Amino acid sequence: xxxxxxxxxxASATPEGGHLLDVRDLHVEFRTSEGVAKVxxxxxxxxxxxxxxxxxxxxxxxKSVTAQAIMGILDTxxxxxxxxxxxxxxxxxxxxxxxxRRQVRGKEIAMIFQDALSALNPTFPVGWQIGETxxxxxxxxxxxxxxxxxxxMDLVKIPAAARRIxxxxxxxxxxxxxxxxxxxxxxxxxxxxxxDEPTTALDVTVQAQIMxxxxxxxxxxxxxxxxxxxxxxxxxxxxxxxxxMYAGRIIEHADVxxxxxxxxxxxxxxxxxxxxxxxxxxxxxxxxxxxxxNLMRIPSGCPFHPRCPYVQQVCIDVVPHDLVLGDGRTSAxxxxxEVRDDSSTR
Amino acid sequence: MTAAPASPAKVRGETILAVDNLVKHFPISQGVLFKxxxxxxxxxxxxxFELRRGETLGVVGESGCGKSTLARLLMRLETPTxxxxxxxxxxxxxxxxxxxRRLRRNMQMVMQDPYTSLNPRMTVGDIIGEPFQIHPxxxxxxxxxxxxxxxxxxVGLNPEHIxxxxxxxxxxxxxxxxxxRALALRPEVIVCDEPVSALDVSIQAQVINLLxxxxxxxxxxxxxxxxxxxxxxxxxxxxxxxxLGKIVEIGTExxxxxxxxxxxxxxxxxxxxxxxxxxxxxxxxxxxNGDVPSPADPPSGCRFRxxxxxxxxxxxxxxxxxxxxAADPHPSAxxxxxVRPAVG
Numbered sequence: 001x002x003x004x005x006x007x008x009x010x011a012s013a014t015p016e017g018g019h020l021l022d023v024r025d026l027h028v029e030f031r032t033s034e035g036v037a038k039v040x041x042x043x044x045x046x047x048x049x050x051x052x053x054x055x056x057x058x059x060x061x062x063k064s065v066t067a068q069a070i071m072g073i074l075d076t077x078x079x080x081x082x083x084x085x086x087x088x089x090x091x092x093x094x095x096x097x098x099x100x101r102r103q104v105r106g107k108e109i110a111m112i113f114q115d116a117l118s119a120l121n122p123t124f125p126v127g128w129q130i131g132e133t134x135x136x137x138x139x140x141x142x143x144x145x146x147x148x149x150x151x152x153m154d155l156v157k158i159p160a161a162a163r164r165i166x167x168x169x170x171x172x173x174x175x176x177x178x179x180x181x182x183x184x185x186x187x188x189x190x191x192x193x194x195x196d197e198p199t200t201a202l203d204v205t206v207q208a209q210i211m212x213x214x215x216x217x218x219x220x221x222x223x224x225x226x227x228x229x230x231x232x233x234x235x236x237x238x239x240x241x242x243x244x245m246y247a248g249r250i251i252e253h254a255d256v257x258x259x260x261x262x263x264x265x266x267x268x269x270x271x272x273x274x275x276x277x278x279x280x281x282x283x284x285x286x287x288x289x290x291x292x293x294n295l296m297r298i299p300s301g302c303p304f305h306p307r308c309p310y311v312q313q314v315c316i317d318v319v320p321h322d323l324v325l326g327d328g329r330t331s332a333x334x335x336x337x338e339v340r341d342d343s344s345t346r
Numbered sequence: 347m348t349a350a351p352a353s354p355a356k357v358r359g360e361t362i363l364a365v366d367n368l369v370k371h372f373p374i375s376q377g378v379l380f381k382x383x384x385x386x387x388x389x390x391x392x393x394x395f396e397l398r399r400g401e402t403l404g405v406v407g408e409s410g411c412g413k414s415t416l417a418r419l420l421m422r423l424e425t426p427t428x429x430x431x432x433x434x435x436x437x438x439x440x441x442x443x444x445x446x447r448r449l450r451r452n453m454q455m456v457m458q459d460p461y462t463s464l465n466p467r468m469t470v471g472d473i474i475g476e477p478f479q480i481h482p483x484x485x486x487x488x489x490x491x492x493x494x495x496x497x498x499x500x501v502g503l504n505p506e507h508i509x510x511x512x513x514x515x516x517x518x519x520x521x522x523x524x525x526x527r528a529l530a531l532r533p534e535v536i537v538c539d540e541p542v543s544a545l546d547v548s549i550q551a552q553v554i555n556l557l558x559x560x561x562x563x564x565x566x567x568x569x570x571x572x573x574x575x576x577x578x579x580x581x582x583x584x585x586x587x588x589x590l591g592k593i594v595e596i597g598t599e600x601x602x603x604x605x606x607x608x609x610x611x612x613x614x615x616x617x618x619x620x621x622x623x624x625x626x627x628x629x630x631x632x633x634x635n636g637d638v639p640s641p642a643d644p645p646s647g648c649r650f651r652x653x654x655x656x657x658x659x660x661x662x663x664x665x666x667x668x669x670x671x672a673a674d675p676h677p678s679a680x681x682x683x684x685v686r687p688a689v690g
Contacts, residue, residue: 058546059517159636173637174409203408203573205634208617212633230547233576233619257623274551275621276580284558285551285580291516292546 019046026084037295041248057245110190114197116177127165152183175206247303254329262344264331363397368429391591404582454528458540460520471508518549597676607683
């Protein structure tokens with residue numbers, strides 16, 4: 001933590017009134033040979049220190065692309081950031097040079113991925129991989145990096161860390177590999193951790209262990225976390241706030257309890273009703289009809305209108321803006337109030 | 347489309363498929379020139395159950411518990427080490443040639459990954475119609491296209507799309523194609539290996555509803571393999587829980603989800619995330635330590651004992667059998683079986 005060129009070191013607080021991380025009206029498109037896919041269409045969300053924001057959405061909703069834009073790891077081309085700002089501690093990351101962004105990556109904002117097996121290099125021992133960042137970025141000696149790697153492996157509760165530091169990724173189980181990834185991401189003490197589907201590839205009992213670990217780490221290290229997931233069950237346990245994405249937009253944004261209690265967007269409502277629940281026994285599952293839209297041909301007006309049970313003419317003609325409901329929640333639906341009232345009486 | 351093939355007296359509830367002490371060990375060998383077997387991965391190690399006509403038997407367990415190997419054994423895609431499987435009274439494992447072909451016609455499979463289980467170079471019509479080439483008597487040549495279109499309609503796809511290729515469909519639609527292919531020969535038993543786990547939540551529900559509709563319409567029996575316990579609870583009549591190649595507990599949906607007596611089942615159920623923060627607050631989650639041991643070298647006695655909070659001397663020395671236990675009258679493989687207050 002000695003030579004940070006871009007940002008003043010650890011204790012430096014967020015500028016007054018600002019958020020730690022603030023994504024503003026981000027637009028991203030993918031230019032492919034088949035046409036232009038509008039992947040992110042005006043996404044805004046923010047994150048404060050120590051808080052967990054869950055970004056929920058199905059495949060193609062743009063949840064991972066937003067995260068990759070924050071990290072600056074989008075492949076350009078085909079991706080093009082059309083407009084928007086990503087403010088970290090008040091500075092727009094999108095205006096920084098590649099070298100400056102490299103300073104942010106890992107040290108300020110770190111990321112863990114879904115598939116730990118393919119994210120780790122199979123030809124190097126895990127300890128070496130955890131220490132790599134420390135040697136490269138912090139200029140640590142091999143011995144120091146190794147000692148720190150053992151500490152980090154202890155921190156993520158890998159048993160017998162000192163003995164396993166020379167093992168290769170294939171010698172670890174899926175859950176342990178995910179722990180190795182988490183250890184790597186923590187090497188530089190980041191203030192924001194982006195977890196992209198961290199438990200999707202894992203079994204339920206191991207999933208519970210990893211979610212516990214992430215919750216503990218967040219509390220102990222006072223990190224802010226963005227949890228990207230498609231699993232409504234995982235979110236319910238750990239997040240403070242939820243942003244629900246559909247077709248590259250955030251269609252509902254609320255604190256966890258009120259969202260589950262009374263969703264205010266028909267998509268969220270449909271999603272919650274379509275999952276079989278182990279604690280509630282039902283007969284036929286209600287479904288959301290149709291398919292998610294093709295991002296090269298997003299429907300007019302509200303992108304959800306072809307699948308929506310509340311659809312009216314206005315939904316086809318006018319793109320709904322975020323409607324702010326009483327308790328500070330927002331929903332991008334012309335009938336948000338109505339949907340919420342329906343949900344709360346169900 | 348008419349219901350299952352005409353044969354006398356199909357009684358709902360009678361046993362259609364019986365599996366008795368099925369074992370599959372994959373040999374581990376060493377040496378280049380003189381290979382010798384040094385061990386075996388005990389993927390499926392003595393599994394017995396019965397499937398009744400018209401019911402859905404859910405098989406749950408974590409990765410590596412042997413549930414997919416079980417599916418492949420039932421389809422005879424793998425040859426079992428030992429054991430016995432009878433389909434409508436006929437021995438499936440001894441059958442060969444024409445006999446095996448006839449038996450297989452009665453049992454089909456839906457695979458997990460709709461992206462890799464369909465040949466990208468074949469049209470949907472060819473994929474769904476391929477079974478008719480192997481069983482020409484199932485549909486006369488002239489009527490095959492019509493039959494394929496019927497099948498497309500049954501699974502909720504547009505019959506006009508018969509000449510399209512798999513990549514022109516979404517994941518959920520592809521899984522419907524896989525289901526149509528499985529239905530082509532009018533089987534009575536369908537083995538579904540994780541049929542919805544590759545799909546998005548909003549699409550999952552559509553496919554689950556489709557499977558239930560088809561079951562009612564055609565009187566199908568399902569073996570439904572999944573790791574998602576909520577999905578299994580929704581669709582299954584009876585549930586078998588597997589751990590390291592063995593069934594540790596089997597019973598009706600209610601017996602397993604409300605009155606589980608095996609500690610592993612209890613831990614598994616308690617770990618399922620519930621999508622409701624309020625319910626969640628009053629649930630106690632049983633945290634299991636560590637990972638599933640290697641199936642090449644399973645623990646002695648009870649295989650779960652290394653992660654079990656109830657483990658005693660006896661668990662290491664004596665293997666508990668999957669038998670009826672005093673705690674609740676359904677088979678459970680635990681020396682200390684007892685009902686825990688309802689989960690959830």
